[in-house]
Amino acid sequence: MSGLFAQVLNGLQYGLLLFLISSGLTLVFGVMGVINLAHGSLFMIGAYLAFVIARWSGSLWLALPAAIAGGILFGALLERTLFRRFRTREHLDQVLLTFALILLFEEARSMLLGNDFHSVPVPAALDFSVPVTADFAYSAYRLAVLALCVLVAALMFLALERTRMGSAVRAAAEKPEMVELLGLDARRIHTLVFALGTALAMLAGALAAPLQSVYPGMGDKFLIISFVVVVVGGVGSVAGAFWGALLIGLVDTLGKAYLPELAGLAVYMLMAAVLLWRPSGLFARGA
Amino acid sequence: MSALAAEGLTRRFGGLTAVDDVSITLAIGELHAVIGPNGAGKSTLVNLLAGELRPSAGRIWLGREEVTAWPSWRRALAGIGRSFQRSNVMRGMTVLENVRLAAQAGEFPLRRWLRPAAREHGPLRAARGALTRVGLREAEERVAGTLSHGELRLLEIAMALAMRPTVLLLDEPLAGLGPEEGERVAALLRQLARDHALLLIEHDMDVVFAVADRLTVMVEGRVLERGTPAEIRASPAVREAYLGQGA
Amino acid sequence: MVVAGRAGHALLALAAAGIATMPLWASHYHLQLASTALVAAMFALSLQLLVGAGGMVSLGHAAFFGIGAYAIHLLPPGLSVLATLPAAAALAGLAAAVVGALSLRTRGFFFLMTTLAFGQMLFFVFHDTPLGGGKDGVFVTRPALELFGLVLEVPRRSRPAVMLWLNLGLLVLMYAGLALLMRTLFGRALLGIRANEDRMRALGYNTRRVKLAAFVAAGMLAGVAGHMQAMTEAFVNPELLGWHRSAEGLLMILLGGLGALHGPILGAFAFIGLAEAGTLITERQRLVVGLVILAAVLALPGGLAGLRLPRRERRQPAPAAVEAARP
Numbered sequence: 001m002s003g004l005f006a007q008v009l010n011g012l013q014y015g016l017l018l019f020l021i022s023s024g025l026t027l028v029f030g031v032m033g034v035i036n037l038a039h040g041s042l043f044m045i046g047a048y049l050a051f052v053i054a055r056w057s058g059s060l061w062l063a064l065p066a067a068i069a070g071g072i073l074f075g076a077l078l079e080r081t082l083f084r085r086f087r088t089r090e091h092l093d094q095v096l097l098t099f100a101l102i103l104l105f106e107e108a109r110s111m112l113l114g115n116d117f118h119s120v121p122v123p124a125a126l127d128f129s130v131p132v133t134a135d136f137a138y139s140a141y142r143l144a145v146l147a148l149c150v151l152v153a154a155l156m157f158l159a160l161e162r163t164r165m166g167s168a169v170r171a172a173a174e175k176p177e178m179v180e181l182l183g184l185d186a187r188r189i190h191t192l193v194f195a196l197g198t199a200l201a202m203l204a205g206a207l208a209a210p211l212q213s214v215y216p217g218m219g220d221k222f223l224i225i226s227f228v229v230v231v232v233g234g235v236g237s238v239a240g241a242f243w244g245a246l247l248i249g250l251v252d253t254l255g256k257a258y259l260p261e262l263a264g265l266a267v268y269m270l271m272a273a274v275l276l277w278r279p280s281g282l283f284a285r286g287a
Numbered sequence: 288m289s290a291l292a293a294e295g296l297t298r299r300f301g302g303l304t305a306v307d308d309v310s311i312t313l314a315i316g317e318l319h320a321v322i323g324p325n326g327a328g329k330s331t332l333v334n335l336l337a338g339e340l341r342p343s344a345g346r347i348w349l350g351r352e353e354v355t356a357w358p359s360w361r362r363a364l365a366g367i368g369r370s371f372q373r374s375n376v377m378r379g380m381t382v383l384e385n386v387r388l389a390a391q392a393g394e395f396p397l398r399r400w401l402r403p404a405a406r407e408h409g410p411l412r413a414a415r416g417a418l419t420r421v422g423l424r425e426a427e428e429r430v431a432g433t434l435s436h437g438e439l440r441l442l443e444i445a446m447a448l449a450m451r452p453t454v455l456l457l458d459e460p461l462a463g464l465g466p467e468e469g470e471r472v473a474a475l476l477r478q479l480a481r482d483h484a485l486l487l488i489e490h491d492m493d494v495v496f497a498v499a500d501r502l503t504v505m506v507e508g509r510v511l512e513r514g515t516p517a518e519i520r521a522s523p524a525v526r527e528a529y530l531g532q533g534a
Numbered sequence: 535m536v537v538a539g540r541a542g543h544a545l546l547a548l549a550a551a552g553i554a555t556m557p558l559w560a561s562h563y564h565l566q567l568a569s570t571a572l573v574a575a576m577f578a579l580s581l582q583l584l585v586g587a588g589g590m591v592s593l594g595h596a597a598f599f600g601i602g603a604y605a606i607h608l609l610p611p612g613l614s615v616l617a618t619l620p621a622a623a624a625l626a627g628l629a630a631a632v633v634g635a636l637s638l639r640t641r642g643f644f645f646l647m648t649t650l651a652f653g654q655m656l657f658f659v660f661h662d663t664p665l666g667g668g669k670d671g672v673f674v675t676r677p678a679l680e681l682f683g684l685v686l687e688v689p690r691r692s693r694p695a696v697m698l699w700l701n702l703g704l705l706v707l708m709y710a711g712l713a714l715l716m717r718t719l720f721g722r723a724l725l726g727i728r729a730n731e732d733r734m735r736a737l738g739y740n741t742r743r744v745k746l747a748a749f750v751a752a753g754m755l756a757g758v759a760g761h762m763q764a765m766t767e768a769f770v771n772p773e774l775l776g777w778h779r780s781a782e783g784l785l786m787i788l789l790g791g792l793g794a795l796h797g798p799i800l801g802a803f804a805f806i807g808l809a810e811a812g813t814l815i816t817e818r819q820r821l822v823v824g825l826v827i828l829a830a831v832l833a834l835p836g837g838l839a840g841l842r843l844p845r846r847e848r849r850q851p852a853p854a855a856v857e858a859a860r861p
Contacts, residue, residue: 035643037781089831091591091646096788097831099781103824111818224654224777227647235644264662268655272636275648279639337736363738371736377729388726391719392738400720400747407719450737 015249016149020204024197030173040223046205075198234281290484296345318480323505368452374439378432557695578798580755589728594653600775602760614680622761630753671771
């Protein structure tokens with residue numbers, strides 16, 4: 001029983017990390033109409049940033065604000081220099097441009113930090129287990145990640161629902177032409193959304209670094225699983241990404257734990273089922 | 288017998304009811320015009336009849352067959368031809384190629400997929416015939432994207448005609464046409480109504496009252512009034528709700 | 535998408551003849567390199583049926599290439615190529631039918647994501663399960679060159695030449711077949727769907743069925759290309775199915791020109807040539823490929839075919855694929 005409990009917690013925590021990644025992906029597509037295949041690389045960059053900072057300062061704590069601040073700056077820079085110009089290009093061009101970015105990011109990573117696997121230590125303050133029930137304890141770091149992700153998700157929903165900028169972003173994600181109708185500055189919204197998406201992906205990378213090793217090509221795995229999240233949840237909707245991410249996180253974790261012969265196929269079967277049943281996504285509005 | 292009939296058609300978008308309990312019948316030999324102010328749900332009605340949208344409630348029959356659940360392509364094959372309010376063509380292809388694709392749709396069963404297109408003379412003749420009818424024959428080699436707005440409207444009609452439909456749903460075919468072209472299209476509409484069941488959506492009241500056999504007036508998704516042009520002209524409700532607005 | 539005219543085909547034929555004479559003057563290494571380019575050209579050409587003709591940008595196409603390659607590993611060794619090649623095409627086509635039936639319920643960005651995800655799923659099947667011999671790949675026995683009971687024994691020395699001719703012959707066949715296909719009613723309908731799918735539906739075309747047929751046909755051709763890859767290299771690994779290869783296929787199409795059927799062939803040769811030249815200068819192939827893509831996307835929207843085709847042949851303006859690719 002406690003085994004199942006642990007797996008469910010693992011699944012939720014994995015799902016929440018996926019939410020940080022896929023919410024940026026879905027917002028960038030919804031608002032800007034841009035497909036960013038390099039979104040997974042941003043996650044990788046966050047993880048490597050955490051690795052470098054942890055090695056240098058001896059602790060992960062500095063890495064989190066650095067990932068957020070660095071992500072905002074880096075995202076704004078990417079949007080201003082490249083993505084802005086590719087907003088109106090065909091999907092094929094966007095695919096290839098962002099594929100080129102993946103290759104260049106990977107090459108830069110290889111030049112600067114080599115091709116080895118690295119591990120990042122869990123921060124000492126959280127390197128213990130919390131007794132959850134009488135016979136079951138759970139890693140404090142994982143609980144902290146869970147809590148932090150919930151906090152970020154809550155802040156995000158609050159910002160989207162309660163602020164003027166947030167409602168502009170929501171409007172833009174549902175109907176891009178709305179932005180101009182409402183007399184909003186589309187360029188500012190684009191920069192903001194892209195910068196935030198980058199920061200969230202990098203934060204997710206930094207948080208995930210101690211949970212798994214940091215390795216070349218780690219972005220690919222998360223990119224593809226985020227795509228599955230977006231397809232399952234429904235594109236352009238942050239709520240869809242949230243529920244989709246939790247569902248995928250749980251299905252993947254429980255699937256691997258209890259049906260190991262299926263390997264990682266469970267999530268793809270879920271996606272196939274969703275495509276058959278509701279091709280526009282489980283949590284998309286209307287149909 | 289009616290060629291196309293709809294009963295209790297309703298379509299809701301979120302909280303908005305664009306088409307609300309509309310029934311309509313179209314018969315061959317009759318030109319049925321639907322008028323109403325902007326946002327009355329006229330285009331939504333056409334999209335429901337053509338199968339572009341699924342109704343939230345209501346049923347549709349084509350001849351004796353219920354087609355409510357049919358996708359648009361199947362209804363098109365069964366005889367519903369339509370034109371779009373905003374010109375909607377294959378812009379990178381020539382005018383002739385556009386109309387030929389329309390003419391070929393009916394002759395595209397699986398076993399004919401691999402036939403060389405150049406040997407298909409029937410659709411080519413049908414396409415040229417439709418182009419001649421709307422007066423675009425001269426422009427057949429031009430790329431559709433380079434046509435003027437008026438010419439695109441004519442191409443829309445030619446494409447609908449080339450499908451050899453029994454029911455024609457024309458959504459503002461005259462919008463943006465010059466007076467000369469408009470007159471020619473109006474005459475064409477009269478001619479088409481002889482052997483088609485024709486639904487016309489049009490804003491130009493002079494044209495509508497000149498060509499229509501029957502009129503349906505829609506306001507806010509509902510049918511306000513229905514009758515011959517003379518009856519509609521005399522209806523106080525229509526006057527108040529619609530014609531009274533300076534038209 | 536246009537098919538080259540008479541002059542264009544004469545040039546292509548000349549190039550093919552030139553490649554066919556390579557065994558007379560080129561080294562084994564260069565024969566193998568040319569075979570690599572020919573296989574890449576087959577793969578890119580199969581993808582062009584989806585992207586250039588059908589407007590479907592797929593990131594999962596390499597999965598069918600890889601399945602075609604693994605077919606040789608899955609089938610009993612010693613079979614004739616006349617059996618393995620159709621079997622590879624059939625296996626790849628079967629996978630494409632399943633993936634296509636699901637993915638084509640979506641369009642645009644969604645289609646891209648679903649094809650990528652299903653492609654990676656197939657990648658994991660060969661990467662993580664014993665079916666494909668593991669993640670490091672496995673050597674395969676080349677199918678026999680057997681024709682109606684006559685077995686052609688190829689000495690080791692002349693194998694690169696024989697493989698080159700075989701690959702060249704198949705590429706020419708594939709190109710000719712696709713050029714003919716584009717002239718059929720099906721080809722016209724597919725081009726119409728690429729130009730404006732909604733309108734084609736309203737005209738009475740069951741567009742999903744047409745697109746699925748194109749998807750399966752493209753998958754089968756990718757399977758043929760994959761089979762030839764495995765036969766040329768006598769080795770298969772899961773990377774053959776990986777989505778990076780799909781992206782490379784798209785790059786070849788973009789390099790060669792989205793608007794012409796022969797574009798991907800030019801693009802494949804350009805890509806293999808550039809990658810080869812890149813490895814001569816630097817070990818960092820990714821850097822070279824990445825920069826080439828950036829340059830191509832930023833500076834060469836019409837592709838190589840756009841540079842070469844005389845203007846009068848380009849009846850259509852630069853592909854209006856923005857409409858085609860939007861969801």
